[in-house]
Amino acid sequence: MIALDDTKLARVIGDFPILARPTSRGKRLVYLDSAATSQKPNAVIETLDTYYREYNANIHRGVYEIAARATDEFEGARAKVARFINAAPQEVIWTRNATEAINLVAYSWASNALHPGDVILTTELEHHSNLVPWQLVAQRTGATLRFIPVDARGELVLDDLDALLEGVKLLAITHVSNTLGTITPLERIIPRARAAGATILVDGAQGIPHLAVDVRALDADFYVFSGHKMLGPTGIGVLYGKRALLEAMPPFLAGGDMIRNVEYGRASFNDLPWKFEAGTSNIADAIALGTAVEYLQTLGMDWVRAHERDLLAYTLERLAPFESRGLAIYGPKDPSISSGVVSFNFADIHAHDLASILDTEGICIRAGHHCTMPLMDKMGWSATARASFYVYNTTADVDALVDGLEKAARVFKL
Numbered sequence: 001m002i003a004l005d006d007t008k009l010a011r012v013i014g015d016f017p018i019l020a021r022p023t024s025r026g027k028r029l030v031y032l033d034s035a036a037t038s039q040k041p042n043a044v045i046e047t048l049d050t051y052y053r054e055y056n057a058n059i060h061r062g063v064y065e066i067a068a069r070a071t072d073e074f075e076g077a078r079a080k081v082a083r084f085i086n087a088a089p090q091e092v093i094w095t096r097n098a099t100e101a102i103n104l105v106a107y108s109w110a111s112n113a114l115h116p117g118d119v120i121l122t123t124e125l126e127h128h129s130n131l132v133p134w135q136l137v138a139q140r141t142g143a144t145l146r147f148i149p150v151d152a153r154g155e156l157v158l159d160d161l162d163a164l165l166e167g168v169k170l171l172a173i174t175h176v177s178n179t180l181g182t183i184t185p186l187e188r189i190i191p192r193a194r195a196a197g198a199t200i201l202v203d204g205a206q207g208i209p210h211l212a213v214d215v216r217a218l219d220a221d222f223y224v225f226s227g228h229k230m231l232g233p234t235g236i237g238v239l240y241g242k243r244a245l246l247e248a249m250p251p252f253l254a255g256g257d258m259i260r261n262v263e264y265g266r267a268s269f270n271d272l273p274w275k276f277e278a279g280t281s282n283i284a285d286a287i288a289l290g291t292a293v294e295y296l297q298t299l300g301m302d303w304v305r306a307h308e309r310d311l312l313a314y315t316l317e318r319l320a321p322f323e324s325r326g327l328a329i330y331g332p333k334d335p336s337i338s339s340g341v342v343s344f345n346f347a348d349i350h351a352h353d354l355a356s357i358l359d360t361e362g363i364c365i366r367a368g369h370h371c372t373m374p375l376m377d378k379m380g381w382s383a384t385a386r387a388s389f390y391v392y393n394t395t396a397d398v399d400a401l402v403d404g405l406e407k408a409a410r411v412f413k414l
């Protein structure tokens, strides 16, 4: 169990300046919404500051000193991210976020590779970002969508997986559910999808911030994620793709930087990864994502996972007595198959009212459908309250959440 006097944890908390700022009501900030976006450590903030103060220049163009430094740092950050996921730098494409990375694959790969009658297999857990692009692909190509079902505990039902995989050209699956925290058993699913001949895309938006990811060991064809959920800035994300697939795909967006040669009537395209990076890139944020990755590596992803698992176990223990008072906790109640997310409803208090009461105590949670409307409909929930953890959370944050629930019970006379 986590000790609050853990010096490593204390050091981590000290790295996040926002956590030292009281709210306007004078409360300690208890940030339990890292699944929406994570807070940023000093190292990341300083990287952004240094770029703009010391070497702001466009990349791949200027020959002067600060432009060369900007290019080196930008490509250096790509190499750091590549090492973090065990990929080659050419296989790491900068995007704005996970959503844009999925859309890149939907337009560049799926629109060409899929045909009428082909099947896209996804799951009932997906975030809209890993569902709506495939609905549009199905409309464009005549492919159909099929779903791996989810059970009442929020776990995927794999009993009929081989039948579900028949005729499947694309498996698009989340690594971790943003609404329930479920870690999908990719190690069991991907080999069977591979044997069935499917191309595999993993939505890693909630996976890579919390779990060690080795894309080669995972054997996904595409793995996408957002920098802002893993201590990096907003506006920068990654599409990892296997080199042979990326080589064969046409460009998604066209313009500067992605070309080799242009004539008035035609153009040829740059090598990987730049073929997919049209226009001036998000230079500062890419460099700062490199710093975020280094920060996570210094902590150690095993420590990150163990810390969040302990915190989840502690949370479930502290929330258990509320269940007899009308608290419904959703998702797997087993920290070994769940990432740091707890979704719940408390008696008949609307999730938004609960979030507002917690806000008065400085506690930040998310309430609503979490961009998983089909999952909410299937489960029969109009909204849930969601607390999500990261490296800087402590048992004191969980205790604050519990005190906040007691306050809500008083306000609503439960």
Ligand code: C6P
Pocket: 035, 036, 037, 097, 098, 099, 100, 127, 129, 130, 174, 176, 177, 178, 179, 203, 205, 206, 226, 366, 370, 371
């Ligand atoms: N989920 C949440 O509060 P972007 O917006 O592209 O950075 O991430 C999209 C996305 C894709 N997949 C999963 C599993 C996600 O959780 C998210 C973002 C946030 O749950 C914001 S809706």
